[in-house]
Amino acid sequence: GAGVSQTPSNKVTEKGKYVELRCDPISGHTALYWYRQSLGQGPEFLIYFQGTGAADDSGLPNDRFFAVRPEGSVSTLKIQRTERGDSAVYLCASSPTGSGTGELFFGEGSRLTVL
C-alpha cells in the first residue's frame, strides 16, 4: 500500500500567518509522530499520537504549535502566528504499534518557509 503522505510538499507563507500541515499515515498504523528538521540537523521530536490522543507533546516549542488527530488516522499540525524561525522541513512518521521499539515510517516532509 501507500506510504506516509504529507501535504503540502512546500509551503511559503508570510510572518504572522497561520499554517496547517497534513499527514496521512500508513493505513492501520496506530502511532503517528511529528518531527521538525532544520537544515543540516537531525529530526527534532515534536509530538506523538497513540490513536487519537497525544501520548507525548513535550517537543512542541510553544503554544503557537498544535496538532490533532481526531479520528486516529490523518493528523494536522497547526502553526499560528508563524515566525521566520519556524522555517524547516516538518516530517511525519507512523508506526504499527508505537510501543517504543520498531521502525518508524517517514513521509517526505512538508517544507515550510516563512518570509
Next chain:
Amino acid sequence: GESVGLHLPTLSVQEGDNSIINCAYSNSASDYFIWYKQESGKGPQFIIDIRSNMDKRQGQRVTVLLNKTVKHLSLQIAATQPGDSAVYFCAENSNTGKLIFGQGTTLQVKP
C-alpha cells in the same frame, strides 16, 4: 539530558570500500537504537536496529555494533556503492516511543 551524537560530520569513501559510521550516546539507560538513512529531499529510511541485550546485528551489507561500556554505536556498510551516498542518523528510542536523533554523518562515495 539525553543526547545522541555522531563523531564526524562527513565521511568520504571509495566505491567498493567498507564504510564505518560512528555514534556516541550519553544515556546509559538507553536500550534500543536505530540507524536511518536520509537522501536529499526525502524522509529518513530505516536501515537496521539493535537492542541493548545484543552487541552485534547484521543485515544485508550492513552491520550495527553496540558497545554499552563506552556508549558507542557504529554502522558498517560493506562494499559501499554510489547509492549509499546519503546522510546517516543514529537514533535512540525512548520508553515513550519517540526517537531522539543525532545530527547526522554525510557519506560521500567516490567512484
